[in-house]
Amino acid sequence: MSGTTRPALRACHDCGLVQLVPALPPGGSAHCLRCDATLRRNHRNPMTGTLAFCLSALVLFAIATSAPLLQVSRGGQVHAANLFSGPIGLENDGMWELAAVVLLATVGAPFAKLGCTLYVLLALRLPQPPRHIRRVFAWAMHLSRWSMIEIYLLGVFVAYVKLGALVRIEVGTALYALGGLLFAMVAADAMLDRQAVWEEMERRGIPQVPIDRAALIAGAGADPGADDGPTGDGPTGSGAFDDGSRARVIGCHTCDLVSVVPDDAHRHCPRCGSALHRRRRDSIAATWAFSLAALVLYLPANVYPVLTVTWFGSGQPNTILGGVRDLIRSGLWPLALLVFFASIAVPVLKLISLGILLISTQRHSRWRLHDRTMLYRVVEGIGRWSMIDVFMISILVALVQFGTLETVIPGPGAIAFAGVVILTMFAAECFDPRLMWDAAA
Numbered sequence: 125m126s127g128t129t130r131p132a133l134r135a136c137h138d139c140g141l142v143q144l145v146p147a148l149p150p151g152g153s154a155h156c157l158r159c160d161a162t163l164r165r166n167h168r169n170p171m172t173g174t175l176a177f178c179l180s181a182l183v184l185f186a187i188a189t190s191a192p193l194l195q196v197s198r199g200g201q202v203h204a205a206n207l208f209s210g211p212i213g214l215e216n217d218g219m220w221e222l223a224a225v226v227l228l229a230t231v232g233a234p235f236a237k238l239g240c241t242l243y244v245l246l247a248l249r250l251p252q253p254p255r256h257i258r259r260v261f262a263w264a265m266h267l268s269r270w271s272m273i274e275i276y277l278l279g280v281f282v283a284y285v286k287l288g289a290l291v292r293i294e295v296g297t298a299l300y301a302l303g304g305l306l307f308a309m310v311a312a313d314a315m316l317d318r319q320a321v322w323e324e325m326e327r328r329g330i331p332q333v334p335i336d337r338a339a340l341i342a343g344a345g346a347d348p349g350a351d352d353g354p355t356g357d358g359p360t361g362s363g364a365f366d367d368g369s370r371a372r373v374i375g376c377h378t379c380d381l382v383s384v385v386p387d388d389a390h391r392h393c394p395r396c397g398s399a400l401h402r403r404r405r406d407s408i409a410a411t412w413a414f415s416l417a418a419l420v421l422y423l424p425a426n427v428y429p430v431l432t433v434t435w436f437g438s439g440q441p442n443t444i445l446g447g448v449r450d451l452i453r454s455g456l457w458p459l460a461l462l463v464f465f466a467s468i469a470v471p472v473l474k475l476i477s478l479g480i481l482l483i484s485t486q487r488h489s490r491w492r493l494h495d496r497t498m499l500y501r502v503v504e505g506i507g508r509w510s511m512i513d514v515f516m517i518s519i520l521v522a523l524v525q526f527g528t529l530e531t532v533i534p535g536p537g538a539i540a541f542a543g544v545v546i547l548t549m550f551a552a553e554c555f556d557p558r559l560m561w562d563a564a565a
């Protein structure tokens with residue numbers, strides 16, 4: 125399983141260039157000739173290492189979901205919260221939508237992703253792995269962006285600092301377990317060479333791949349058409365050709381298998397079973413729709429209060445900006461900057477960036493293609509971090525419940541804000557960066 129990889133054709137996710145990724149030694153990596161996206165990294169022991177980290181993550185997950193996360197005490201009253209207290213508190217306040225989002229991002233998606241990955245890796249050790257593991261592995265890959273343990277931990281940190289000034293607060297076992305879980309999941313992700321898993325499935329005869337790979341590779345070698353020469357340890361220039369002229373060569377969005385099909389309507393990938401499209405369908409229209417919907421929600425998200433903190437019987441509703449102002453007033457400058465950046469700056473910058481990407485693509489612009497591809501990667505990667513405020517609210521709601529004198533109640537702005545974050549995530553997912561390169565060509 126470990127060792128040098130086989131050469132394989134790959135269609136770059138970011139620019140669409142179909143190129144031959146050469147055999148990679150352990151530790152080697154290949155980058156796109158045109159846009160420098162990482163095409164493949166060959167790790168040492170990709171399966172065994174990932175399996176070990178996934179198993180440790182599962183144990184830590186069990187601790188994180190059963191032990192207390194934080195405990196606050198004030199005037200003899202003690203409140204402990206675990207991972208589920210936030211969603212339960214939100215549900216009790218009539219915000220089941222927000223409860224569902226928090227539960228999905230902190231428990232549902234990480235657990236499903238971990239479970240699916242473990243299931244596939246363990247099944248591959250069986251003498252005859254079941255055929256459905258290819259679908260299970262595809263789900264594991266789709267679930268990645270919705271698993272937000274790292275962002276939740278930052279939300280816990282903000283809540284911890286905010287509460288530290290008001291009540292006695294103690295850290296529970298679950299928080300240490302969550303830290304360990306985050307480390308194990310990041311390590312498993314970094315170690316997992318998805319291509320190696322697909323190739324192993326192929327070797328075991330799970331997906332029946334009927335295409336003539338040799339013919340494809342020969343075709344690639346016969347038509348060098350790369351813009352630049354090979355860079356660093358990237359793929360060799362002789363394997364590159366521009367798929368703009370070969371519309372029937374399609375790279376699968378899920379498993380990256382390059383297939384040759386007569387036309388791209390109603391075809392499924394022979395390896396993972398996902399629907400095959402040369403480019404994402406209705407990408408521009410769907411991205412516009414999600415971006416505009418997010419823009420509409422941005423207004424109530426900032427005008428309506430996201431939470432009401434009642435302290436000694438008096439309190440007032442707080443908007444996102446009001447929360448930042450409170451942090452500055454308490455002298456917590458770094459935290460104020462963090463919340464301002466994540467909750468106010470990132471959504472705006474993301475919407476502006478999506479607008480730039482959409483308009484420049486529709487105008488067939490050749491302007492700064494590399495920079496725009498980089499901008500797309502940043503937009504796609506950074507958007508989820510805006511959830512910090514939502515997670516912080518869920519923790520405050522769970523912990524601060526000392527009768528009617530001292531409570532935290534979530535406001536309608538929080539639902540609108542979570543809507544903005546999720547809609548911009550959908551918008552970034554719908555946008556197909558390869559259309560920028562197609563349009564420019």
Ligand SMILES: [Zn+2]
Binds near residue numbers: 137138158159161
């Ligand atoms: Zn590329």
Ligand SMILES: [Zn+2]
Binds near residue numbers: 379381393397
């Ligand atoms: Zn596929």
